[in-house]
Amino acid sequence: MTKAVVFGTGSWGTTFAMILAEAGTPTTLWGRRAEVVESIDRRRENPEYLPGVRLPATVRATTDPVEAMEGADFVVLAVPSQTLRGNLAQWSPHIPSHAVLVSLMKGIELRTSRRMSEVICEVAGVPAERVAVVSGPNLVGELIRHEPAATVVASVDDEVAARLQEACHLPWFRAYTNTDVVGVELGGAVKNVIALAVGVAAGMGLGDNVRAMLMTRGLAEISRLGAALGADPHTFAGLAGMGDLVATCTSPLSRNRTFGENLGRGMTMAETIAATRQTAEGVKSCESVLDLARKHDVEMPITEVVVGVVHDGMTPSEAAMLLMSRTPKPERYGV
Numbered sequence: 431m432t433k434a435v436v437f438g439t440g441s442w443g444t445t446f447a448m449i450l451a452e453a454g455t456p457t458t459l460w461g462r463r464a465e466v467v468e469s470i471d472r473r474r475e476n477p478e479y480l481p482g483v484r485l486p487a488t489v490r491a492t493t494d495p496v497e498a499m500e501g502a503d504f505v506v507l508a509v510p511s512q513t514l515r516g517n518l519a520q521w522s523p524h525i526p527s528h529a530v531l532v533s534l535m536k537g538i539e540l541r542t543s544r545r546m547s548e549v550i551c552e553v554a555g556v557p558a559e560r561v562a563v564v565s566g567p568n569l570v571g572e573l574i575r576h577e578p579a580a581t582v583v584a585s586v587d588d589e590v591a592a593r594l595q596e597a598c599h600l601p602w603f604r605a606y607t608n609t610d611v612v613g614v615e616l617g618g619a620v621k622n623v624i625a626l627a628v629g630v631a632a633g634m635g636l637g638d639n640v641r642a643m644l645m646t647r648g649l650a651e652i653s654r655l656g657a658a659l660g661a662d663p664h665t666f667a668g669l670a671g672m673g674d675l676v677a678t679c680t681s682p683l684s685r686n687r688t689f690g691e692n693l694g695r696g697m698t699m700a701e702t703i704a705a706t707r708q709t710a711e712g713v714k715s716c717e718s719v720l721d722l723a724r725k726h727d728v729e730m731p732i733t734e735v736v737v738g739v740v741h742d743g744m745t746p747s748e749a750a751m752l753l754m755s756r757t758p759k760p761e762r763y764g765v
């Protein structure tokens with residue numbers, strides 16, 4: 431029988447463990463904090479991240495990474511992106527030799543500008559064929575109510591993607607396979623940056639025309655970066671591209687959008703960070719996305735102003751003015 435371990439008892443890690451277990455894949459959750467692990471194991475609930483959600487009996491939890499990985503066919507990683515490298519270095523000596531490593535994370539590493547699957551290959555010393563990525567419009571607040579949703583399971587090896595698809599596919603959760611790992615990962619990471627921009631605009635009291643403009647031109651930025659990195663352009667019209675962009679930029683459940691909205695309303699960065707309990711990946715990844723764009727000579731003006739507002743003291747009004755005063759150009763410029 432296929433078995434999985436999920437590293438990270440946050441909102442997505444716990445929810446994906448629930449999905450795997452419901453799809454017939456017994457799953458062990460690894461968490462750092464003994465009280466969270468004990469609650470999941472004894473009471474089948476993660477009160478901090480998913481209060482009131484009853485987890486299936488086939489979800490177990492432990493703080494011991496070695497015990498967690500015993501016999502696992504899928505090693506699923508759901509910790510904040512910037513912590514992956516350090517954590518995985520400790521876990522990788524114990525990963526079963528046949529296991530597939532799966533990233534649920536939507537971030538780009540600071541300093542190296544690497545995608546999460548690249549960090550996994552490098553740190554765990556595994557070939558790309560043993561890595562898969564799950565990304566799509568998957569807001570946890572809806573999934574825990576078993577509302578219908580779909581996702582993309584990507585691996586350069588389509589058999590690996592098909593195995594993972596089988597391990598997580600449910601009547602209410604449709605998993606589609608894809609072999610474009612680069613495109614699927616970029617879609618997930620960069621939409622968080624665009625959601626920050628959309629949130630800032632909403633916080634400033636701006637309306638749907640602005641939201642549509644930022645989302646559409648944001649998708650143009652994602653596509654330009656994707657083209658430079660060799661992604662399949664069709665991926666960005668799919669669930670991991672436009673799909674996730676729509677969900678994240680329009681939902682009040684999105685942490686990235688909410689983070690931007692608080693900034694747009696006039697909260698300081700310190701106040702906004704204090705008001706954010708969970709991981710808003712775009713806050714750090716906006717800088718690594720911009721680095722990646724610069725390395726590949728790709729223009730990403732929305733990402734640039736997001737970095738300005740989040741990290742360099744630019745005001746939301748200055749950001750809006752900068753974007754609106756750019757040189758007029760054809761819509762397909764640079765694509």
Ligand SMILES: NC(=O)C1=CN([C@@H]2O[C@H](COP(=O)(O)OP(=O)(O)OC[C@H]3O[C@@H](n4cnc5c(N)ncnc54)[C@H](O)[C@@H]3O)[C@@H](O)[C@H]2O)C=CC1
Nearest residue numbers: 439440441442443508509513535536568569570708709711
């Ligand atoms: N929540 C959502 O709706 C979705 C989240 N994601 C992605 O999943 C990834 C994980 O996000 P969430 O579970 O939502 O975040 P979260 O903030 O809910 O949970 C993060 C988990 O990581 C743990 N953690 C924090 N720092 C750590 C460290 N240094 N070492 C080990 N563990 C640490 C926390 O204790 C917590 O259990 C992110 O990349 C996010 O973009 C993807 C799809 C949906």
Ligand SMILES: O=C(CO)COP(=O)(O)O
Nearest residue numbers: 566567568569684685686
């Ligand atoms: O990735 C997500 C939905 O697909 C979750 O978005 P946030 O991290 O902004 O909450």
